[in-house]
Amino acid sequence: MKVCKIEDLSGGEVLSRAVLTSNYRILLAEGTILRKEYIEKLNELGVSEVYIRDQINTEEVVLLKNKMEIDFKDKVRTVMEKHTYTDSKELVELSKVADNIINNILEEEEVIERVYDIKERSEDLYEHSINICSMAILTSLKMKIPQKKIHDISVASLLHDLGHRYLIINYANQDVNELPAIELAEYKKHPIYGYSALKREPWISELSKTIILYHHEKLDGSGYPLRATDIPLEARIVNVCDSFDEMICGIGCKRTRVYEAIEHLKKNKNILYDGRIVDAFLQFAAVYPVGSYVLTNEKEIGIVLRQNKNNPDKPFIKIIFDDKGERILHDIVKDLSVISNIYIEKVIEDIK
Secondary structure (H helix, E strand, C coil), X not given: CEEEEHHHCCCCCEECCCEECCCCCEEECCCCECCHHHHHHHHHCCCCEEEECCCCCCCCCCCCCHHHHHHHHHHHHHHHHHCECCECHHHHHHXXXXXXXXXXXXXXXXXXXXXXXXXXXXXXXXXXXHHHHHHHHHXXXXXXXXXXXXXXXXXXXXXCXXXXXXXXXXXXXXCHHHCCHHHHHHHCCHHHHHHHHHCCXXXXXXXXXXXXXXXXXXXXXXXXXXXXXXXXXXXXXXXXXXXXXXXXXXXXXXXXXXXXXXHHHHHCECCCECHHHHXXXXXXXCCCCCCCEEEECCCXXXXXXXXXXXXXXXXXXXXXXXXXXXXXXXXXXXXXXXCCXXXXXXXXCCCC
């Protein structure tokens, strides 16, 4: 699966994910073969990119099955859009959604042992919240956090950006640090807005409220809104997952590739982020998601077929072009976990 811009489509491509309207109704179903008239209509409707199947058989492992993710996102959106600053009672429904996500993840076999393909996406806040919730649950399971606290972490994850609903600032796919000082100061208040909307609600735990307030704090005190250094462990878990996901979907920053976001976590381990949490997160996050085109140190171009359970940065790749740029017509699959002298140099945006 890969993300393709609408203007790069020529017709005949197959959707690997459904195309949805702004209120999550299906425009085109997964598996639809794109005709030129479909592409033109999508362009008219302002759809900028879609997910397309690769012709090569790949084995993608995702955090939540596509239908479940859509259902959860639809529920979160419905609940959040009913919310007003003075009435937060309806948000209690998200506590049930959090438990459903936990149960959905725990139903998967070997859930703790898997490496998951996490893709760059659009800056959809509801999808962002679902993904933070899933990643925080997996990180917590890796760290053997008690189940009651995992529930509190997952509820906070779904609500951590509630304060964004009170902002009128454009933060999509741009570095908020480049905003005018007044707008940046307003943006940095969103954890306070979310916390304030929930602080008197009896159905949400004090731990969940604290996570929402602290989810942008950093170990070195450079975070916001409190510039705190004494940060609860559970808030640090959400912070790592949130920082990673913001980077790959462009919330408050320029959208980056997955491997760049992972490099950011590694570089800032024990500086901005708790090293134990980063290590747990990196055990299940694939550096090069299935379907990525990559260049090896031998100057061959390949596509990632599937992940290696014990080596998230050393997947199986199928070589497509040799070191001279010639297309390879027969199957050459390399397991980078057992070939010590071959490694991925970089991700390639696309190949023709």
